[in-house]
Each structure stands twice: as structure tokens, then as C-alpha cells.
Amino acid sequence: EAGVAQSPRYKIIEKRQSVAFWCNPISGHATLYWYQQILGQGPKLLIQFQNNGVVDDSQLPKDRFSAERLKGVDSTLKIQPAKLEDSAVYLCASSLEGAFQGPYEQYFGPGTRLTVT
């Protein structure tokens, strides 16, 4: 079974520039999550999708961050304009919906390390 794919793996941009991250979840996984992980901290949920609908985006800085999940599969996370404090690893995860075995188990991608200079 293929895992969660993310690209790019690394990105360096200057502040005020834009950046986009892509995530392809495990096939059949209805729920997709984007997390921000600042160095030395645990992941912080930015947005959660179920199919192509948003379940929770309460911690997404909507003035600069946006995310979409077209057709309930792939997802993109965009930052525009970027700030220095956005430097972090952005993790994508997916999980099954409603299955009994590990229904809440999340499978993570390798992450995208963003450096804003």
C-alpha cells in the first residue's frame, strides 16, 4: 500500500513570497489533515477535510493560509504572503472513515520543510 505522498520535501522562500504544498493521501482515505510542526514542538492541526469538505479549520490563519481538496483526493496548502514565523515542517496525514480497525489512526507523509528568510 502506497503511503501519503507530499511535495516538495524542502522549500526556501523569502518573506512575503507565496508557496504551495501538495499532498496525496492513501487511496480510499476520506479524511485528510494538514499540520504545522515548528522545531521542538508537536504537530498543530491547521485544517481537516472529510472528503472535500472542511471539518475543522479553526487554527488556520486564514488571512494568509488557504487549503483545498479537490474531488476529495489530493490537497494543496498555500501560504501567501509568507512570514518568518511560518518556517516549519508541514505534515499531511490521512485516515480511514468509519472503519472499525484503527478508525482514528492517522498515516503521515514525510513532510515539507519550509524555511522563510
Next chain:
Amino acid sequence: AQTVTQSQPEMSVQEAETVTLSCTYDTSENNYYLFWYKQPPSRQMILVIRQEAYKQQNATENRFSVNFQKAAKSFSLKISDSQLGDTAMYFCAFILPTGNQFYFGTGTSLTVIP
């Protein structure tokens, strides 16, 4: 509010020895799931072990086991026969089925010393 606390930022253990990582959490809910995730230096987060709150029996997964104390809201991870590949950040997390949101702790960096 739901919180997860990992009070040990860094730990080390000799190869083949046993180490216990601590985790406490706070929730007023009665039904939830607890997890330990491992994040090696490559940064791919992988599930180590899962515990359902309604189960009294502690979960085990090969060399990994938990000590789940529901009343104390404690969920520690024991790693037996530590191996070099166990070197990683370990995150404790829990999820409420009602909200489907994971709450992560700040992590414990474990180093296995040869």
C-alpha cells in the same frame, strides 16, 4: 480544553535496556483513543501503539507496551530491549471520536546509546 503533557523533553537509554516515556493528558470526556507516535530523524511519523480508553487491558506491540491509568489520566510507553533504531522523537496523542481532532504532546527525544 484537551491537553497532552510530556514532561521529559529528552531521554537516553543504553542499547538493550528498558526505558519508559511518560505522558499525561486532560479531558473531561470518557471515550477517547490514545496513541504513541514515533518520528525518526527522517521525520516520517509512524504509529507505535494505540489504546482505547474503554479497554482496561494495556496494549502491547512487540517490544512496546503502555501503562494506561485512566483515573490518573496517564499513558506511559515502555520500550524493552531498546535498539538503535528506536532513536527518535516520541509523541503522545489522543483523539476524541466526537471531534476527530488529534491532540499532540510536545514530544520526548529518545536517544539509544550503543
